[in-house]
Amino acid sequence: MHMIIRFSAGLCRLLSFIGGAAVVLMMLHVTLDVVLLNLFRVSMNTTPEIVARYYMVAVAFLPLGWLTLRNQMISVELLDFVLPKRLRENLDVLIALTGTLIYGMLTYATWFKALREMRSGSFVELVRFQMPVWHSHFLVPIGFGAATLACALMTIVLLSPRSRELLASHIGEDTE
């Protein structure tokens, strides 16, 4: 059990870290484009496509697992104060199970979509050349896959207080 928790938390953290790297690259890449254009009238025609298809996709999907483990999926706590604690805890398990199911289906669907894109080798046509973009489709099922794993883990964790502490120790630091 300990191994599974350690592995999942590590994986989700790593993916989220890659998402952070994409944010930094996005900032530098776009700024460089602006600077080159204004100082040297040189335009890197690939910037919008690289930003959209690689950086944006990475930052959108890769952190989903980390998000789930840290319980930062946005939800509406409208009835929180009405529901008794027992019921709320049971609901939490049900929610984690539903999440596993939905993320699992998303993983399945986007994985086959990515395979189709790979088979047709999809690219975008730019001014001078064709830029392949099919690789980036695989970031989607990777992110959803991690989220599925995280939701499944949350289900277990919610049922066993001991593993809850273990998980907390692996997510650690600022949970604010």
Added chain:
Amino acid sequence: MSVEIGLWGVAILMGLLALRLPVALALILVSFGGIWAMLGWNPAMGILANTPYSFAARWTMSAVPMFLLMGFVAYHTGLTGGLFDAAKALLARLPGGLAISSIFACSAFAAVSGSSLANSAAMGRIAIPEMVKAGYRPSIAAGCIAAGGTIGALIPPSILMIIYGVIAETSIVQVFLGGISIGLITALSYCIVVLCIAWFRPDIIPPTGAVEPPDLWQSLRQVLPIVLLIILVFGGLFSGMFTATQAGAVGAFGTVALAAAMGRLTRDVIRRSLNETVITTSSLLIIGIGATMFTRFLGISGVSNLIASFVSDSGMSMMLVLLIIICIYLLLGTFMEPFGAMLVTLPIFLPLIDAQGLSLVWFGVLVVKLLEVGMITPPVGMNVFVIKNVASRYVMVTDVFRGVLPFILADLVVVALIVAVPSLVLFLPELVSGAR
């Protein structure tokens, strides 16, 4: 029959949200189930397979993480704090001075941020703890910032206005200009709300004197960096050095560079800013993906068409049509995300508005204002969720929703003003285009 499924979908969505299923998952689940029921398994799986990538992989969407990063870095390096301090130095002596200062700081920050979310996030971090410390009821402190954040989408640059301009095929610059006055009027209306509460309910907002206003000159010096950033972003934007989408990245880079020059860019700042940017971006985009699926589900079910024919076939007066349109936006705004809401409604409403001879620039500002009201109404209020994210130590989501209530009333007054006096929106665009 499909329409029935559509309406059931809305009801079930409400139920799932009330049971605390995460918003994104609820939207995805209902859309998938609904499309499955209407068209079968393949189209339903198709929606799951195709929507996520096509929603996220967009160049214009990159303004979201970039403006978020800018806000988070500005916050963690204390740059936005200067803005708040300067506003305090000028306004803290007023009743409810801290809240009024934070509203003005929101308005200033709006000039560098493209969305109300970034605005709420950045200001929420600084102002809420301070207000709570000064004896404000946490719900009103949070509500004030959640509402103040909406000014971010009204004062340009504004991602929503860019998207409206593209869909409505009208001048984005003109919509921008129309937004300036409404952004300022909104800020003013919020200040009046704060003053009223401070006057009648000192138990909620403590009267003046609770805080020592900082020294004016010192805080103005603190504000200098953020003024430089505003000059960088606005100057670059209007002199043609970069586009509104690029402005986010340049602004973020400028903020990082400035912080580094001031020696405030520590490893901890970088780590926290990136972590928060990544988590906020991802959790917002996944909701956007869910909302897009839900919009497609409603479109297929025919609920959207039902609304359109209801409005256009009945031969009602212009005022009544407008009133209904406003009510529909307020209703949709309760549970939909603004991009999706615009996509469903604009194809229906724009021809109606055009046929009535009303200005599309004016309508654009009205729609953005209405959608921004939706950002703070329950059960799905994105600004409120962001506030909850950045101030979870002080408030629950329900507290924030309670706190924004008086500001929503002010919003309704502003909406009525926009409808009653269209020149409030149009005088700036007309001034500029007349001068050309």
Added chain:
Amino acid sequence: AMSQNLRGAGGASQAHPSTYMYERFATYLEEESGGSMSLSLIGPEVVTLTQVPDALQSELINIGNLLPLFFASDFPRTNVAGDMALIGRLSHAMALAMTEFVVNCEPCQEEFSNKGMVFLGAGASDPYVLITTTPVRTAEDLQGLRLRSGGAPFSRWAENFGATPVNMPVGEQFEGLNQGTIDGTMSSIVDMLSFRLVDVARYVTDVPLGTYHVTSNFTVNQSTWGGMSEDDRATLLRAANRANPTLTDRWGFQLPEAARNAVAEAGIEVITPDEALLEASNAFAASDAESRISADELAGDFAAMVEKWTTIVEELGDDPVALSERAMEEIWANVDLSTYGI
């Protein structure tokens, strides 16, 4: 026949020519079938132009407006016609040449078949022009300009005249012109209205650059098509064939006229360039087409179709009804509906 309701997506907003065409198509389908077939129009909030292939494949829609140039990796052979854009002068001729080309081009049919789609005709834009913020009267004026390009042939044209082609999403033209990140765009004059370029452009140079004609207006899901009786397929085809020229009529004539009026009203100067630039431009278009033809047999096939339909359209005029009747005789009458697209 059994009554059948089809879901169709034009993929675009109300003002777009595609929506105009699909609204007419819905009427024609009811008329041609005597009411037994009907079309439910699916709006852009459900399916946009970029989502049409996915929506067709997942059977979310039965018929959609597909733009093969958006999906370059899936339609490399069909898009050879797009590489010949610079020779486009007469909109209807380009549209019908495209239709006849794809119907008879085996590798193109294979591409559609591989994606589970059936092709029922194309449409075309007006010839693109230069929309700029600095005046372009001579070839020298083009030197060093940064021009947004919508595709490889337009980029080659720009580079030939010493301008720099810039890749930019079509929706960003407005901001690009407004802020001077580009000096102009090579576009349809219709963009003056559909992207509000009237607010930022200052000059239009009437140098005909070529057309956009690689469209598949009514792309039918293959299993929908295969599941229909031959009679129903014929009915669907008749409706599509009647609707096809309405796209060109809208995109190539009605909307450009409206845009020209708006241009005049906005005080934008319309420049007729000097003879030398016109000649150089036409010469480059011809030599560019030659180089394509020598490199690829299909480009030659397409050029032959353009020649054929240019003669017909010059004689017949721009009436959509007469053109659709002619298309039925020349193109679709030779198609065996028991095997086409299956």
